[in-house]
Amino acid sequence: FAQQALYSDPLSHPAYVKLFRYAAEREQIERMDSLATRLQKAIPESPYGWLMMGYVNAARREFESAESNFQIAMERSAPSTRRAYIDATSLIKQDVAGNAGIDSLIYSQNYWIRQDPLHLTSANERRIEHFARHTYADMMFADHYEDWPGWATDRGKFFIRYGPPDHIQREIRREDEPSFYDDRMAELTGDRRYLTQRIVRKGAAKTEFRFEYWLYDKTIWYFYDSWWTDTYILYSPPSRAFELGPIIDDEIEAHNWAFREPFRSAVTIPGAQLPLTYVASRFRREGFDGTFEESDTMDVVVARGVPVPYRPRSGSVNSPVRIGAFLTGFRNGMVARTVEEFQNREAADITEIDNTLFWRHVKTLSAPANDSYQLSVEYQTLPKEAIWGVQRENIEPLEPTSDSPGMSDLLLATTIDDAVPGLSIPLRMFKRYDLEIVPAPDSLFEIGAPLYVYFEAYDMSPDPTGLSSFSIETVLVSSVKKTGIAAFLEKLDWKNNDAAVSVLFDAEGPGSTVPYYILLDTDNLETGDYTIAIRITDKQTGRTMSRARTISLRR
Structure with missing residues (x-):
């Protein structure tokens, strides 16, 4: 029907949404690509086509293209939608989020900079993964009965945090049968009285209930839909369960799990990772006159060793490399960034550390002394970027x-x-x-x-x-x-x-x-x-x- 509706009205946005969902359920990336291209041409002002194309790019690991399409989608989205995508406070421990002391949007924008797995690449792969998950959750888990966007539902929140489950199982049970929860409690406790429990929910409109459970590693999360409206919520046992002893409440357990493990990322950078070594040292800016002000700066001297394949007796090693050092503040964003490329590396700059050859390079970064920072030291071999390395640490300012x-x-x-x-x-x-x-x-x-x-x-x-x-x-x-x-x-x-x-x-x-x-x-x-x-x-x-x-x- 959606396909027929689209042929009748090429501007039918609901038809595109249904077709995207159908293709996403079956992992038909090529079909989603075709639909996204068609929607971008038919309704270019709509962010949905750009979101879908960004999702397709992310699935293909085309990170630069995904970055571009998601950026266009954000520019064409309503402010509330844009903020929902960018907001990262739900992905960090609540004690950290509560003590940030700054606007959540500013904090989130800086958070995504710090989460970028490799600043030397032109795309932020971790943020792209988050946007792709957000897009999928909004497409697959929207609650049209309650008029909730997909990212606001229980399943959507889980998907955005932890990505696709290792396994999903769906089952329909009658109201006179035990629930998944009762099965689990009977197995954990050995108390078969749980199997005599019933699913009955006050106000339930059906005599059958839809259950869905998601498996992450060895952790199972249960969702149920008692109204058959796709309004799946985390399963919380009824009060009668307390009569049989200790209970497991998925709502409470989910909150505790999110505190211990705010998110999971499956992002990987192409190529082989080899370690680099570095030592960072903090100084007040050279020429400091003794009068400290909020606007004053500190210097961070970064002495690094980048792996090198061999050391010649003289001359240089022809081993092209791109190196970078970055300082990202929790409030100020990225305040210092240096990226350099070298075709040759001089033999005199090469040293051996613990049976490994490293090429030495030193750089001084300057930053305002009113923030805490993440220092990222990185390198990539050129031209195919087959080998890379990154090391990070938190840097506190030298306060008077x-x-x-x-x-x-x-x-x-x-x-x-x-x-x-x-x-x-x-x-x-x-x-x-x-x-x-x-x-x-x-x-x-x-x-x-x-x-x-x-x-x-x-x-x-x-x-x-x-x-x-x-x-x-x-x-x-x-x-x-x-x-x-x-x-x-x-x-x-x-x-x-x-x-x-x-x-x-x-x-x-x-x-x-x-x-x-x-x-x-x-x-x-x-x-x-x-x-x-x-x-x-x-x-x-x-x-x-x-x-x-x-x-x-x-x-």
């Missing part, structure tokens, strides 16, 4: 404190020298405060190899001559168990006689911001994991600040 001097992270380096004016520097090196620094892309060092530790002290109190005087305590202790850096510093005994290294000395520097570095002697140390901690004390005020970093020593 009123009761102590400020301090940067401890940056691990293999070389630090005075900068030579006018000379260019290699990609493995960066300049800061008249120093040329080669940061380590990993925390693994060979015993006896140079191990520099660079840091900056902030908010110092210069004397009348402009000099800031402070003491530096350095402790290197064996890491017996994994603990957070903050917990480690809180419990650290700075006078620990068992420390592998323990040094106390005085230092000074001009101004309220003082860059400094030390060289650790590791010749007599044993193989193992260590934590290095440095505490500075301002001699003018007696205020202290400390930072720590974990390292591994190998022979």
Whole structure:
């Protein structure tokens, strides 16, 4: 009938919807493609044809085309529909959503940026997956009796969160038969009294009830339709079930499951994934004048190691690669983005870490100091993007404190020298405060190899001559168990006689911001994991600040 209606009226939107649903149920992607193309031409102002084509593109893993079609669909959708598609608050734990403290749409837009599995690609594959699920749910699970869109129904919410179930089973049961729930409770408890229960629902219009259960791994979710209107809802046992003891309420269990596991994604990036290594270190922006403002910025120095197939004796490796580093704020969105392509990689920039060759490259990203960030470090081989890698971590800003001097992270380096004016520097090196620094892309060092530790002290109190005087305590202790850096510093005994290294000395520097570095002697140390901690004390005020970093020593 829908096909005949479409021939009679090529602008019949309901006919398109029914035909799309018929094709989607049977996974007839080619037919959906033809229908979407036809609808786009017949009613170009309707978002539905663009949504359907985006769904088709996503099913074919044509992510760039899907991104384009979904974008057009959002532009042509009503504001309420557009917000429903973009809103991500239902996909995150409620304690996180409630404490976001910003508009849900802004939070969601930034959330989707952070969820992008690889920023180096032109499409956001995770958001495309979400839009495709949303489109399918709206098409397949709409409740026309209650006038609910598909994404607002119980089945639609599950599908958007977790994707298609591993298995779906449908069954019709009479009102004088036990329900699926009663079968399950009898099996779990061994109490066959559950099998004497009945499905009767107050106000039910039929003597038969439609049940549907969805299987995800080993978890089963039950839905029922007592009115035969396609109004399937999560099955909640009647009050009589309490008489037999403990019950399982799918509505409650679904809420708990969503809190533990907000969503599942099946997105995969084509090609082989190989690990890369990196170390990120936070600093206040160079030239900081000591007056902190909300609009001020911090610098994040990213020292990375990208896999390389071999190391030549001289010259370079002809191994094209695209590399990127990205900072995405929870409030500010993506504030820093750097993407570069290299045809050749110089032999001098290649190092070996734990029997793997890495090409070293350092980049500094700047971001406002009023937000928390996700740092993403990525690479792709070129031209076919057959190999890729990504590493991510959360970055908190270096906030000023009123009761102590400020301090940067401890940056691990293999070389630090005075900068030579006018000379260019290699990609493995960066300049800061008249120093040329080669940061380590990993925390693994060979015993006896140079191990520099660079840091900056902030908010110092210069004397009348402009000099800031402070003491530096350095402790290197064996890491017996994994603990957070903050917990480690809180419990650290700075006078620990068992420390592998323990040094106390005085230092000074001009101004309220003082860059400094030390060289650790590791010749007599044993193989193992260590934590290095440095505490500075301002001699003018007696205020202290400390930072720590974990390292591994190998022979």
